[in-house]
Amino acid sequence: MSSHSDKINNANGPSIDENEIEKFRAMASEWWDPKGKFKPLHKFNPVRLAFLRDRITSHFNLDDTQRTPLQGLHILDIGCGGGLVSEPMARLGARMTSVDAGEANIKTAMTHAQENGVDIDYRIGTAEELVEKNEEKFDVVLNLEVVEHVADAHQFIKDTASLVKPGGLIFVASINRTSKAFALAIVGAEYIMGWLPKGTHEFHKLVKPDEVRNALKAGHMQIEETTGVSYNPLSGEWSLSSDTMVNYMCVASKSE
Template sequence: MTLKSPSIDENEIEKFRAMASEWWDPKGKFKPLHKFNPVRLAFLRDKIVSHFNLNNTSHTPLEGLRILDIGCGGGLVSEPIARLGAKMTSVDAGEANIKTAMTHAQETGVKIDYRVGTVEELIENGEPPFDVVLNLEVIEHVADPHQFIKDTASLVKPGGMIFVASINRTSKAFALAIVGAEYIMGWLPKGTHEFHKLVKPTEAKQALKAGGISIQETTGVSYNPLSGEWSLSSDTMVNYMCVGTRSE
């Protein structure tokens, strides 16, 4: 048994095409994700290529790798990773998100196995483990972050790796990622993030370790308001990314 992979009803195609145009509009309401995406994608690519000793000069260096993007939304990470050659399985609990992502992938000719469902269902259905699991900007929106991280970690095959990215639970993150981004700049709808649900890097790493993962690296991602660009940083007080691996 596998998770539901919905077909796109022709009667709904325009609705999801409109939603796809919103998700993929770099100047629209998902502008913060588009701004954030280049540095995040470069980080993912570099770490995966290095870990698996892949050809860094290839246009499709991730060919042969099976990668899971859990909580994939409209596919802003899934599509670029698939273009790098990976065999993508992308899962989201929201059917509208999956249909939107499928519509855009069809229009751009990118092959991705999009499914509606949860990580718990993947495990219950006996999904084979993946070379790489992407757990990006999701843990701050789930009921039990510790268990969720452990569950996603269980889907990493021996020798594989996992990425967890989120927002730290600090006063600086509250000021910048919630008050600044949602209430002052209007980058995100008010209430997108609840401070008490944010997860500290130490908590994320504890959950990964409980799931049998060895932590390799934790890096920050910082925003420069003058240039309007994001970059990797030693400052993990707001945005951070953790990289972990499972031993052979």
């Protein structure tokens, strides 16, 4: 594994002040606590990761029986938060560039990755900055649970699509703008169950699958698949489903 010190102090990466490490270690323990306030993401993660692994290995004809089947792929995780997707993808062999606008998120993710010996290029930044620099394109772009938090979802999806290499893939995951999603993802998850802080999601900012697909097409992507992800309150488990009325994931490819 390469040293992290060069990553932490380079122009792309945020420098970690030794005095701040404890604070970010505490935040990392929150992000990475499966019973803490990010519990919904931890519950959701196995289904999401299996889906990503399956679709990526299939698209690139990779050997899914390998311990690191994503070896050789450069993946961008935009809006990576505390690294809950970035780290497992790195462990599967991918070279990860993981970007988030929140400095605290990045420092938290970086602290956790260091402690666990996972090499990830973490950066504070935005999709727009990556597009503007026009230095890098990626085999896969992960745009997961971000579009409902940005100012202009259509432009953001187009921007992230422009970062995909010819022959590459993009994944967009979000919450649908439906009455069912309002009842379950906002009223249920935030106000009744207390899974998420109140106000995490604003209904008018939720994005419908058609809107995601239209933005992807405008970004010169071919839609491959849209699948729902459903929660079973009896088992407490998530699974892929045909119901896209609440959570959904959309996959699109860029022609060679």
